Amino acid sequence: MPEEVAISHPSPYLVLKFASAMFKAVPAALDAMQMQQVLAAAARAEELERRILSSREAAGVVVGEEALQRGLAEIRTRFASEEDFAEELARHSMDQPRLCEEIARNLRVDTVLERISTKVASISNAEVEIFYLIHHERFQLPERRTMRHILITVNEDIPENTAAQAYAKLADILGQCQSHPERFAELALRHSECPTAMQGGLLGQVQRNQLYPALDTAAFAMRPGELSAILESPLGLHILRCDNISPAGCVPLNQVRERIREQLLSVRRQNKQRAWIKSLPARKHTVAEAA
Incomplete structure (x- = not known):
């Protein structure tokens, strides 16, 4: 006892x-x-x-x-x-x-x-595939775009960083990018005032509404390889480049198979634990506790 x-x-x-x-x-x-x-x-x-x-x-x-x-x-x-x-x-x-x-x-x-x-059975491939088909909406991906940018900040207290000076500097960089599109990453490394400069201005894959509104609107109107005009955000002035467009679609089963298997196995284990706990006898209270 x-x-x-x-x-x-x-x-x-x-x-x-x-x-x-x-x-x-x-x-x-x-x-x-x-x-x-x-x-x-x-x-x-x-x-x-x-x-x-x-x-x-x-x-x-x-x-x-x-x-x-x-x-x-x-x-x-x-x-x-x-x-x-x-x-x-x-x-x-x-x-x-x-x-x-x-x-x-x-x-x-x-x-x-x-x-x-x-002490639970493993998850079969058939169970994984059934879950994938039943919950197909969970595996939908929105359109994503691989973007780069060059940022020049604005500081009216510093003569070389006024809005006019920043715009002129970025306009010159934009001209170089238009003449030599292959140099965008190099120019970002040399001129961008964003930490992403170290990765050639790479912002990575972005979805709608992840960027500032003006940048977001421009980014999702661009074609691969296209450069934006000079854009303004609370950070300063930008040039965007669209590297690639990944259209909206469904994640293939082979990319999420093991994730689904682990999720189903976790649920099965939790259910096993709950059932076992429910089978345990309730503890008898002592006289001291009842008092």
């Missing part, structure tokens, strides 16, 4: 865990309503942990020191300093050895669930 222990408050470790997962914050930063939600979630998780660790599948499950230290290190990253970390532990009347016990407990639960979820 599993040992029955009265629980008055959720584990401080679970409180830390759910505060981070639900609100990306440490418990001390939560307001009263957020803390109430965290405590409720932590209490449910603690009850579930007790049921899992009381199962015969949990017998003999041991957490290695390396995994334990990784868990401890991950928690430390949530705090700005070691002092903040120590203060949070003290606030919960918890020291580091106790925290390590809680982490080990949580990792044991994860290990048990992982073992349970491995």
